[in-house]
Each structure stands twice: as structure tokens, then as C-alpha cells.
Amino acid sequence: MVWSVSRDTKAFTRGSSHEPGDWASKALKQLWCPDPSTTYYAIDLRCPDAFMRIPEALSASLHVYYPEDEILPCVGNITPEFSFVDLHIDNGQDVLTTVVGDGEDCVKLWALYPPEERNLDLFYARKGQDNKFINLCDRLEGGVFAMQGSEQTMYLPAGWIHAVYTLKGGLAPGTTWSTAESFTVINDIFKREVEAKSASYDTAVPLLQSCLVALRGQNADLQQRAARELCVALKDIRKLAEADGEQWPTRLAVDVSNVLKEKYSSCPQCGQPIQAHICRGKRKRGQ
Template identity: 25%
Template sequence: MIKDISPQEFTMDKLLREGFSWPLVFTNGAPVGMRIPEGLTPDVVAKAAGLKSRVEVINCASQEGIQMPLGQFVEYFTGGEKRSLPRGRISAKIYNLIDLEVSHTRLTDLIDAPLLVRQLDWATNLWPRDLLPPIADLPSEQDHTFSYPKTQKYVLMSKAGSFTDFHIDFGGSSVWYHLLSGKKIFFVIPPSEKNRNVYAQWVRSGQHLVFLADEVDECERIEISPGDTLMLPSGWIHAVYTLDDSVVVGGNFLNSLHGEMQIDISILEQTLKVKKSTRYPFFSDLLWFAVRRYAAVLKGRSPNMSQYEIQSISAVVNYLKAYAELSPSVSPVAAKRIYSPLTLLKEVESHVKRLQECATNSGLIFAMNLPLYDRHVESPEIGHPTTAPQLLASPARMANADHVIPMAFVM
């Protein structure tokens, strides 16, 4: 079930032909284009992200979160004075920081996801540039008023004994996960319909009463060590146990190979009444921006698309059609940029049907990243000219992504 893969094997052509359906583990070298600075310690992260920044850490016994300043957590993590911790009792508990997103700190220019992740990621490729904030000059000057999916670059710090119970990453997003130090064990369950139903029942009945792995037919154990990178596809149910104090860099990404699973997980979250604050941010907006992108790149073209990409965008169109027929309004951010949603969906639907009839499994092209004919494309279906989506990382930077920047830069 688990595939050990070399960096050279992890190519776009392989993903388009075979899909991305099983966890991938890189034990003999990092994925191409991944960049993480040397010397990324908890203290460096805290100074770069802001010592006073409020973070939510998980009490591993109750699986509930509490708020504290980042600097305070790092002092706890590195064995600092116990008296600095809340109520003087936290030292007897194990706390786990898994939600520190650093894309709007000084660390953002020092960390890059694997190149293929950046090429696949909807947030990287489709989010409007005018909604992205400038990088703050100082860690304490982060501006949280800008709207964008803060999901691409996380730093996780886990004490030995930390346990994150079984869950599915928000919105069915896929995950890249690089272990800098320590040791972790993942317990992973395939996202079959049967397993998702068992998971849903387990959540409803009280997660702490039963170990979910005992309720399913198949659960596999993955142990990762320093230098290893794990890639988890959309929808996989997983729990994580920390054997040794660990520091991880990773991220979540929606993409055009998993449209159906991403929608299924989003619907499951609604059914389970998952809090909106813990769902993938701007999920519906990204669906609309994906459709807008395909309307632009497929107009007048017949690329040989992967069956996975075709099925994915088809699922997105069908979901948005059902949603738009119930409510003519579009999600808040997309509403300002898409003016004829039903017309847009019909156009992409016709493109997809046309391409399904002539698809083969050789010479495949990832259509989402095809260049637009012009810098601005006039599209009556959208309403007015739209600027071609730009990657958050320039092609030149992507090509040199293995360059290591000294940590002194962030100090």
C-alpha cells in the first residue's frame, strides 16, 4: 500500500499516468525542488514568526486546543522554565503544535514545497494576486487582514509522546511532510467509501473510546526518520504518534487530480458539523477559480489530458452546478470575479466532454498549467478580462529551488 519512491521517479508524467492514490515516502533524498533552510530550530522559527504570536497547541490527552504565545510554547518545547507555562501544570501534560502556518513571515522566502506540489497546488496557481499580502518587514508586523488560503507552509513541533488522533486533512487536501528532527509513526487508512463511513460513525460516537484502526480492515504503519519526506494523497485517514521530540516542515494543497475526493471530504465535514474555522479556507472560492482557469486554458485547445485531471474537473463542475442551481450566488471572494457562473460551468463541461472522447494515456499534458494565449483573456462567460494566474514562486526561483539561504537572513 505504501510506496517508497526516489526523487527521480516523482514526476508529473508519472502522476498523470498513474494518479496519486497511495502514500509516498522519500527515504533516499528529498523531492525535487523542496527547499528548507539549514539550522531551522524552534528558536529560529519563533523569532521569525513572532515570539508574541498566538498559536493553538493541542493537549494530547484531551485532543483539545489551548492558546498561548509562540515564544512560550517554544520555551516549553526546548525544556525552558516550567513556571512560564499556564497555571504551572502544563509541564505534566504533552502539548503539540501542528497549526503554525508561516507563509506570511520571514520564513516564507526560505521554504519551498516540492516543485511538483507547487505546480499542482490551487492556492499557489489560482489565487488572485491582489489578495496576497506583502511580506511583513518585522515578525510582529504581520497583517492578517489580507485574504488568502494560509495552508502552504507549516512548521510543526511535537514533544515525544504527542499523539494526533485519526483525522482527514481539511477539505480533502493532500499533504507534504518533511521531518527535520525526531521520529514519527503514521497510522494510515485508505479513503474507501466503507472506511469513510466507519470514520464518520467513529467521530459521532466519541473518538476517544475506540482506536479507529481496530474498526477497519486495513491500517498500515509508516515510520519516518530525520530527512524523510511523506506525501499523503487526498482523503487518507491518519493518526500520528511522536516517538522523539520532532520538528516538521510541510503543507497542504488542493489540486486537479483529486477533485472528487476533495468535494466528498468537504461534504463529510459539513455532515459532521466540523467548525468552519478548522475547514480548508476559501475552499469554494478555489473550486470556482479552478473552473475559471480551465475555461481559459481549454478554449480553442484539445490537450491530451490525464483521465485523473478530466475526472477531477468534471466532479468540480457537477458539484458547482448543483450548488449554483440551488443558489445563484457564488462564494464571497469568487463572486467579485465571476459574473456568469452557470454559463462558465456549461462552457467547461462542454470542453471536458470533448476531451474525454479523445483521451489517451501517452504524451499527457497537465492542462491547468498551460499558458494563456495572452496576458489578458477576454471572456464573456466570466464578465471581463482576467489576468493570467501567476505562480507565487517565479519559474527562475523554482529552477533554483535547492539553493540554501543562511538562517542569518531571518535573524
């Protein structure tokens, strides 16, 4: 497996603040020479020659958004011993991750909390703050702790809040995906990210993906709910896309628009023509 490491790879240190540290090579070095005083780890490295497949036991019961090539993108983390990733949410998406050690097991300890309203309220009240796990672990409800070793795969349902401590260092390839079934959770998290002013267009992508597969499905109630909620969210999605330099409408937004037009002559939320929602503004020539 080849992992793509570049100067803009996100590398962090374990400490009171998770500010970007020096380049990811330090994290790679610490796989063999752990340093408990200043532990570097790197996240979201691209794995262009690798892919992960959703187990049939999961995919059979979910309506999954797949890219055109139907291969879920794989990313990887370099996590030396003593690495700690504080409480976070992966954009409300489902998560599949495994670990690989160097001659011995990589071992991780997970703290997992369901995306119930009280838990999300507590989490977002501390959005952007350090030491979230320390301050919230005795207040979050329904928590589960799990150990993960090499050749074991962890599945996190959509929206679960989680923190990870590495007991024995290693590499952690993984992937995320959006489903129709997770639309409500993804939409709730998107609203909270917007309110916390921490949203980007990347935050909106899972919402558009989930909406798309919901609209393509057979659940009429979910279709209408997705159409209504998207109407409310679109103003924020457009702003985020433009702020991030994306040409609006993005290709994903156009796909959603086309499916909406097949289902509805006008928006079930505001009554306006569907085309006016998504395709306000023109794509640049060649886009």
C-alpha cells in the same frame, strides 16, 4: 526559518480531550524538557519566510492549484516527545511534511488509512469524539504504518485519514494543496463536514480550488462533474462564507465564476445562468 507564534496559536495537550491548552511557549519548552504526564504541542504556526516545493515526480502528474505567487504557504507544528495527534483529515488536500530535530533525529510514527467509503463512514460516525484511533484502529481498512525521521519527507495523498505519535520531539514544517485529480475526494469530505456541522469557509476553500483547476483542465468529463457538484455545494459555501465574516462572493468564488462562464452559457446541473450562482450579492466597496 522564522515561525510566527502569537497568542491565538493553536496549542493542545495530549490527553483524553484535545482542548486548547496554554500558549504555544509550553510546547516549545517541552522540546527540551518532555513531560509525558501533560504534553503540549502547537499546530499551524505561520512560516512567512519559508516555502515548500512539490517534488517534480508528483507535480508532473497532477493539476495543482497555485496561489498567484505560485508559492505554497508553509506552516509548522511544534511536536515534543509524546505528542499525539488523533485521527484527522486535512480537508481532503494532498499533504507534504518533513521533520527537523534539535541535534538529533526527530522521529514520528504514522498511522495512515485511505479515504475509502467505509473508512470515511467510520471516521465521521465519531466526528467530534475523543480517542478515535483507539476506537477505530481495528475497524479501518487498508491501514499503513510508517516511521519518519529527520530529513525525510512524508507525502499523503488527498483525503487520507491519519494519526501521528512523536517518538522523538522536533519541529514539523509542511504544506497542503488542492488538485483537479482530488476533486471527488475533496467534494465528498466537504459534504460530510457540512452534514457533521463541522464545516467552515476554510473547509470550502479546497473545494473551490480543486474545481477551479478542474475547469481549467482538458478533461471534459471532470469539468462537467465539477460544475454540477459545485452547483449543489454553492448554497452551503455561501452560508459558511457569510458565517465566517467573508464578503460574498469571495475572490476565489469570482475566479471560479469567470472560468464557468467561459465553459458554459448555463449551469449543466440546474440550467440557470452561471453568473446567478456565484455573484448573488454585491461585494463591499473597495473589496
